[in-house]
Each structure stands twice: as structure tokens, then as C-alpha cells.
Amino acid sequence: MRPSFVIAAxxxxxxxxxxxxxxxxxxxxxxxxxxxxSTYAPAIEALRIYLDRVNAAGGVNGKKITLVxxxxxxxxxxxxxxxxxxxxxxxxVLMINASLSSTYAPVVNEAKNAGVPLLFAASVCPKxxxxxxxxxxxCTTAFASTFDSRAALSFIKETAKEPVKIGFSAMAIxxxxxxxxxAESQAPALGMTAVDKEIIPPPTADYTPxxxxxxxxxxxxxxxxxxxxxxxxxxxxxxxxGWTGDYLTWAHLEAEGELKRIKDDRLFVIGxxxxxxxxxPIQKDIADxxxxxxxxxxxxxxxxxxxxxxxxxxxxxxxxxxxxxxKVQASMVNLKVDLKGLRGGPIEWTxxxxxxxxxxxxxxxxxxxKTAVMKDWFAYDVK
Amino acid sequence: xxxxxxxxxxxxxxxxxxxxxxxxxxxxxxLNLAHGELMMLGAYLLLATASSFGGHxxxxxxxxxxxxxxxxxxxxxxxxxxxxxxMVLAAVLTTVALGILLRGLMVLIWSAQQQYPGQALGxxxxxxxxxxxxxxxxxxxxxxxxxxLVYAGLFVFLRFGRWGVRMRAAGQNPLLAAQRGINLHAxxxxxxxLSTLTGSLAGMLIALDSGLTNTMVVIGLKAFPAALVGGLDxxxxxxxxxxxxxxxxxxxIQYIDPLxxxxxxxxxxxxxxxxxxxxxxxxxxxxDRV
Numbered sequence: 001m002r003p004s005f006v007i008a009a010x011x012x013x014x015x016x017x018x019x020x021x022x023x024x025x026x027x028x029x030x031x032x033x034x035x036x037x038s039t040y041a042p043a044i045e046a047l048r049i050y051l052d053r054v055n056a057a058g059g060v061n062g063k064k065i066t067l068v069x070x071x072x073x074x075x076x077x078x079x080x081x082x083x084x085x086x087x088x089x090x091x092x093v094l095m096i097n098a099s100l101s102s103t104y105a106p107v108v109n110e111a112k113n114a115g116v117p118l119l120f121a122a123s124v125c126p127k128x129x130x131x132x133x134x135x136x137x138x139c140t141t142a143f144a145s146t147f148d149s150r151a152a153l154s155f156i157k158e159t160a161k162e163p164v165k166i167g168f169s170a171m172a173i174x175x176x177x178x179x180x181x182x183a184e185s186q187a188p189a190l191g192m193t194a195v196d197k198e199i200i201p202p203p204t205a206d207y208t209p210x211x212x213x214x215x216x217x218x219x220x221x222x223x224x225x226x227x228x229x230x231x232x233x234x235x236x237x238x239x240x241x242g243w244t245g246d247y248l249t250w251a252h253l254e255a256e257g258e259l260k261r262i263k264d265d266r267l268f269v270i271g272x273x274x275x276x277x278x279x280x281p282i283q284k285d286i287a288d289x290x291x292x293x294x295x296x297x298x299x300x301x302x303x304x305x306x307x308x309x310x311x312x313x314x315x316x317x318x319x320x321x322x323x324x325x326x327k328v329q330a331s332m333v334n335l336k337v338d339l340k341g342l343r344g345g346p347i348e349w350t351x352x353x354x355x356x357x358x359x360x361x362x363x364x365x366x367x368x369x370k371t372a373v374m375k376d377w378f379a380y381d382v383k
Numbered sequence: 384x385x386x387x388x389x390x391x392x393x394x395x396x397x398x399x400x401x402x403x404x405x406x407x408x409x410x411x412x413x414l415n416l417a418h419g420e421l422m423m424l425g426a427y428l429l430l431a432t433a434s435s436f437g438g439h440x441x442x443x444x445x446x447x448x449x450x451x452x453x454x455x456x457x458x459x460x461x462x463x464x465x466x467x468x469x470m471v472l473a474a475v476l477t478t479v480a481l482g483i484l485l486r487g488l489m490v491l492i493w494s495a496q497q498q499y500p501g502q503a504l505g506x507x508x509x510x511x512x513x514x515x516x517x518x519x520x521x522x523x524x525x526x527x528x529x530x531x532l533v534y535a536g537l538f539v540f541l542r543f544g545r546w547g548v549r550m551r552a553a554g555q556n557p558l559l560a561a562q563r564g565i566n567l568h569a570x571x572x573x574x575x576x577l578s579t580l581t582g583s584l585a586g587m588l589i590a591l592d593s594g595l596t597n598t599m600v601v602i603g604l605k606a607f608p609a610a611l612v613g614g615l616d617x618x619x620x621x622x623x624x625x626x627x628x629x630x631x632x633x634x635x636i637q638y639i640d641p642l643x644x645x646x647x648x649x650x651x652x653x654x655x656x657x658x659x660x661x662x663x664x665x666x667x668x669x670x671d672r673v
Contacts, residue, residue, distance in 0.1 A: 032490075033597075038597075198641050201645035202601075203599070203602060204602075205393060205396045206396060208392065209393070209636040209637065210641055232497075233593050239510075240510040241385070242512075254496065254497060258497075261499065
């Protein structure tokens with residue numbers, strides 16, 4: 001973590017409301033430390049770099065954006081205290097949650113009471129952002145319950161050259177379990193035989209016992225939707241056991257670096273973000289900005305934060321100045337942001353839909369020299 | 384065959400971690416609740432030395448081992464020594480605070496992302512095929528061998544080594560040991576050094592086998608029931624306790640429900656605490672004293 005990041009967080013703790021009177025104040029409660037920090041900390045670093053760039057270019061509507069970042073260590077009690085402080089002391093006009101789903105309830109309550117819109121960025125989108133969306137909750141995060149499994153199973157069905165005997169792997173947390181249970185329930189309708197499902201406690205000293213069961217069950221495909229550590233360690237344990245099947249897993253922030261490390265052409269990642277081997281101009285921008293800022297995390301882990309930054313900039317621009325939380329919310333329910341190829345389509349919010357109107361997916365794998373597109377963008381309508 | 388391999392590997396992990404709990408408790412009656420963090424620190428130290436001496440794995444590993452020993456000694460000299468004469472509870476709470484501090488520092492220094500010391504060292508981790516068809520990764524095999532060597536070394540050291548005998552004496556009766564001219568601070572510092580070293584070895588080998596994240600600290604806690612089941616002041620007990628916990632965990636994954644693997648170690652622990660609170664090979668009067 002950069003010293004400036006720490007200092008900013010520390011200063012934020014003592015910042016008076018007056019400090020932020022002449023700027024848009026955006027408050028964040030995020031799991032910057034604690035076991036799941038690897039999922040959230042890179043996104044928040046990217047968001048900070050993005051908004052620093054916006055400020056350096058003159059801000060939004062001629063005003064700077066003050067980002068007040070509070071670490072909640074993925075603990076609900078800390079998240080609640082953070083939200084209260086950000087909303088009542090810092091007078092944030094927009095709240096962001098980038099933490100475990102267990103922190104949602106207290107943060108949602110605080111935001112609702114204060115009448116401030118709440119954006120979930122890098123953290124899983126709650127049901128309330130899907131149509132018909134609850135007032136005041138929005139989400140930019142790539143992954144989406146049930147849609148991801150539908151897309152994954154559809155890819156497996158298209159790709160498999162023989163009857164699919166599928167094994168599943170999840171982490172023993174509600175979200176991951178729920179998604180894998182859903183995938184398991186969908187498999188038979190697609191002509192697949194579900195042969196095993198491993199719900200793996202976090203963290204586990206050795207993944208081999210779980211992998212042994214999947215292999216012994218005779219799976220020729222495995223689908224895993226869990227935090228990256230569970231996904232990749234199950235895969236590597238399977239390979240060490242001599243398993244030669246195909247493995248499809250969610251393309252978390254770490255996916256691109258990991259595909260390059262593992263170099264296995266039967267490890268597929270499905271996701272909603274472009275990987276950096278696509279060499280898009282915006283990805284070059286991100287890489288340059290990360291380098292200039294001395295970022296702790298690699299640029300390929302910054303897409304989620306960058307997308308959130310683009311959306312926040314657009315929302316604040318639409319709110320005008322002076323900004324109130326009501327104006328920001330009004331701007332967010334009528335928002336369309338071109339993500340310049342970072343995803344298959346724009347983030348588009350309406351009064352009824354605070355997720356996106358279409359969810360795009362792409363599948364990548366290691367092709368022997370780089371990460372390559374295995375299946376190009378395909379989309380599902382979100383209604 | 385694979386089932387047996389899985390049990391041995393998991394038991395070896397727990398045994399290597401658990402002996403650190405035992406070493407400190409046996410000598411100073413302090414329960415080191417920062418052991419998981421010290422184990423993780425050892426793994427991060429390997430990452431640091433691997434980055435510095437990438438082309439020389441032996442130097443990198445040697446440096447990480449040396450640093451781990453030094454960290455343990457320093458923890459005693461600059462922190463735990465101040466607890467001498469205080470209530471045991473105060474010392475235990477100090478280790479809790481140390482653990483929180485270390486966790487935060489490690490995220491600040493090495494970030495939260497998954498790291499691979501093996502990659503930094505340029506070390507591959509191919510699977511070895513055993514007679515009978517079982518498979519084990521190279522670093523998992525190395526972990527099993529290391530556990531055997533560490534326990535054998537500690538048994539010899541404690542029974543025949545001059546400092547080992549002093550450690551036992553300090554553990555049995557510190558007042559008498561001090562009156563006989565044994566430097567208690569040196570003995571305690573050595574115990575902390577050895578405990579951190581063995582925990583770090585576990586951390587390094589786990590990280591080399593499957594990568595390193597800040598969740599490793601919880602694995603340190605999962606080894607705690609092994610030490611308690613075996614008896615907190617018995618090295619042989621820790622070995623047996625680790626085997627029981629490892630077997631219970633793997634068998635529950637294989638035959639009952641993978642989810643149970645998280646709670647089975649603690650179920651075994653509860654059963655042991657009800658039937659024999661001092662553990663399989665622990666000393667009863669130690670418990671009475673507590």
C-alpha cells in the first residue's frame with residue numbers, strides 16, 4: 001500500500017465536513033485488509049488512481065472529487081461504523097461498498113437513512129440492483145449470480161466434444177455455494193451429468209482431498225465459481241493428481257496473471273472484463289497511469305476499479321454543482337457509460353435496472369504464447 | 384493409496400505447525416496465539432529473499448530460515464521478555480496483539496494479492512507418482528520429510544542437547560533451573576526462535592506448494608486443535624494429535640461431507656477436552672496448575 005494511500009485514509013478519519021465543502025465527497029468502505037482483501041484492494045487502488053487523474057485534469061464540473069477511504073477488514077461492524085462516519089461526518093454524496101456481502105446490510109441501512117445512493121463496486125451485485133431495482137442501490141461489478149452459471153454452462157455445452165460429466169467446486173460462503181447449487185441444478189437440462197460438488201471451507205491447507213473426490217467421480221469438466229484462491233488451487237490440485245479434463249472458472253482480477261503463470265490450454269476463464277492481452281488503448285492508459293502512480297497492484301487487476309471510476313465521474317457530471325445526494329441519485333438512474341472496450345457493452349442504468357441492461361461474457365485461455373479469446377462476446381438481456 | 388497420501392500430507396502440515404505451539408508452551412507456559420502470523424511471516428520472508436536472490440534458491444531459502452529464527456528471538460527479546468513475571472494471561476494477550484500487528488504490517492508491505500515464492504525461486508513443483516499409484520507434489524513430499532526431520536531433530540535436541548536439557552529444566556521448574564545457573568532468558572529466546580522457525584518452515588513449504596495469501600494465518604489456527612488433542616506440553620502428543628486431526632478431516636471430506644472438514648478438528652477437540660482435558664500425552668498437573 002502506498003504511503004499516500006495510508007495517509008489519505010488516516011487524514012480522512014479526522015477530516016472535518018468543512019474540508020469537503022467545495023468538492024464532491026465520495027465515501028468508500030472497503031476490505032483493504034483481512035482475508036478477502038485481494039479481491040477488493042486492487043479495485044480501490046485503481047479507483048483512486050482514476051479519480052486522481054480526473055482531479056488533475058480539473059475535476060468534474062470544475063470541482064474536485066474527494067475520495068474518503070475507510071478499511072472495514074470485511075467486518076460488518078466496522079463497515080457500519082465506516083458508513084455512519086462517511087455519511088454523517090464527511091457528508092458523502094455517494095457511498096461505495098467494496099467488501100464482503102456480510103457488510104451489505106448495515107451499509108445499506110445507513111445509506112438508506114441518509115438518503116445517499118450506494119454503489120457496489122468490485123463486490124458482488126446484490127439482488128436489489130436487478131430489475132425491479134430498489135431505490136438508491138447500484139452496481140458496476142462484473143460478476144452476476146445465475147447469469148454467470150448460465151453463460152459458463154452454455155460455453156461448456158458448445159465446447160465439449162464428448163458427453164459432459166461435470167464436477168463443481170465452490171467456497172463455503174453463501175454466495176459461491178448458491179451459484180454452484182444453481183449451476184448444478186441447470187446441468188441436467190443441458191444434457192450434462194453432475195458427478196460431484198465440492199464445497200471447500202476457506203481457507204484450506206491442502207486442496208488435494210477435494211480434488212481427489214472430483215477426479216475419482218470421473219469428471220471430464222469442472223466449473224468453479226468462487227474466490228480465486230479456491231478456483232485455482234482446486235485446479236492445480238487436480239492437475240497434480242494427473243487429471244486431464246477441462247476446467248472453467250470465473251475470470252477474477254487475478255485471472256490474467258494466473259493464466260500466464262499456469263500456462264495450461266485447458267484452463268478456461270469466463271468473465272465480463274477484457275483481459276490486457278487485448279491491447280486496447282484504454283488498457284494502455286490504465287497501465288501508464290498505474291505505472292505513473294507507482295501502483296502496488298498490476299494494471300490487469302485494475303479494470304473493476306477503473307470501470308467504477310468512469311461511472312462515478314459520469315454520475316457526478318450528470319448531477320451538476322452544487323451536488324446533493326438526491327441529484328447524484330437522479331443522475332445515476334439515467335446513466336449510460338461507454339466503457340471503451342473494457343467490457344462487451346456499456347453500463348446502462350434506468351429507473352428499473354441498476355445493474356446493466358445486457359450482461360456480456362467472453363472466454364479466454366492460454367494459447368501457448370498469450371491469453372487468447374476462446375469465445376468472443378456473447379450477451380444476456382437483463383430484465 | 385491417494386487417501387493415505389492425503390492424510391499424511393495434511394497431518395504433516397498440522398504437525399509442523401503444532402510443534403511451534405508446544406515448544407513455547409512447554410518452556411514458558413505461554414500460549415502463542417500469534418503463531419499463525421509468524422508462520423505466514425516466514426513465508427513472506429521467503430518471498431522477499433527469493434526476490435532478492437532469485438537465481439540462488441539455496442541462499443534464498445537459507446536466508447529466510449535464518450531470518451525466521453531471528454524474528455522469533457527478537458519477538459522474545461523485545462516483547463515477550465517484558466512479560467516476565469506478569470500473569471500468563473497478559474502474555475497470551477500480548478501475542479494476540481502481536482498477531483494483529485503482524486497481519487496489518489504484512490498487508491502493507493506485501494499487499495493482499497496471491498504470491499508465488501516458488502515462481503520467484505524458479506522452482507517447479509511436479510507431482511511424484513508413488514508405488515500404489517498415489518500422487519504427491521514435490522513440495523508436499525518435502526514438507527512430509529521436513530516434518531519427520533524436525534521432530535526427530537527436536538527429540539534428539541531435547542533429550543541429549545545441552546540447551547535442550549536446559550529447555551526441559553526451565554519448563555519443569557524455572558526457579559530451580561535459574562538457581563542452577565541456567566540463563567532463563569536465553570532458553571526462552573531459543574524456544575521462541577525454534578518455534579518461529581518450525582512454523583515458518585511450514586509456511587514456506589505450503590507457500591511453495593500452493594501459493595501465499597494472507598489467509599494462511601487461519602491455517603495456523605487450524606493446527607491448534609492438533610496441539611491440544613495431543614497435549615500442549617508434549618511433542619509426541621502434537622505428532623499424534625496432528626495425525627488424528629488430519630485423518631478426521633480427510634476422511635470426513637471423502638466419506639461424509641466436505642463442509643464437515645472445517646468443524647471436524649474442533650469436534651475431535653471437544654471430545655478430547657471432555658474425556659481427557661490435558662490431551663493424549665499432556666501432563667495432568669500442568670492443567671491443574673492452570
